[in-house]
Amino acid sequence: MKVLIVYAHPNESSFNHAMLEQISFGLQEEGHDVQVKDLYAENFDPVLRASDLEQLQKGNTPESIVVEQESLRWAEGLVFIYPLWWFGRPAILKGWFDKVLTNGFAFQYGDTGLRGMLQHRRALALITAGGTEEFFQQNDAEHLVHRPMTDGTLAFCGIEDVHHRIYYDIAGMGDKGRQNVLEEVAGLGRHFNE
Ligand SMILES: Cc1cc2nc3c(=O)[nH]c(=O)nc-3n(C[C@H](O)[C@H](O)[C@H](O)COP(=O)(O)O)c2cc1C
DSSP states (O other), X not given: OEEEEEEOOSOTTSHXXXXXXXXXXXXXXXXXXXXXXXXXXXXXXXXOOHHHHHHHHTTOOOHXXXXXXXXXXXXXXXXXXXXXXXTBOOHHHHHHHHHHSOBXXXXXXXXXXXXXXXXXXXXXXXXXXXXXXXXXXXXXXXXXXXXXXXXXXXITTTOOOEEEEEEOOTTTXXXXXXXXXXXXXXXXXXXXXX
């Protein structure tokens, strides 16, 4: 499968970056064709500006957005890797969605209501959190973490096969725990096999 990895962490020595390396490796081992979109490295501007909106409302897609949409068109599978920041996606990733998932490209409203237009066969969100799993369970917070992404964005735009993994307590899990997670992440390349 052609798999686009969208990665949103500013620090190359982060655990998220180690996850990026592992899943890229795992996907390639399984014979998948991988492209990485590293939003910080590309210095992606996440702000949807008045001028962008004006163009979109006139039916013109700004060139900077077309380029991003081409990456999505290329892919059959999607992976998103990001840390949980304020129970949500880092602003750079949220802004990528604001700009790229335009009406008419990613979804459309017609006589029968909403129609998601993305045709990716599978999507996977890998999310790291500072809090413990117990904290999230006690506060009934897990759904806050993944649903805006899995349901509110990816499924909304028509992707039927959407999964997520949340890796809790990254700082507290210790070297062995982190190693186990990285091994699991490398194995997720298989998730994109037919
Ligand atoms: C701006 C910011 C906001 C954060 N918000 C949350 C949060 O809402 N919930 C949580 O569990 N951890 C939160 N954290 C902790 C990060 O999720 C955690 O440090 C990260 O997932 C660890 O991965 P890394 O080492 O690759 O950065 C936040 C960290 C930062 C810097």
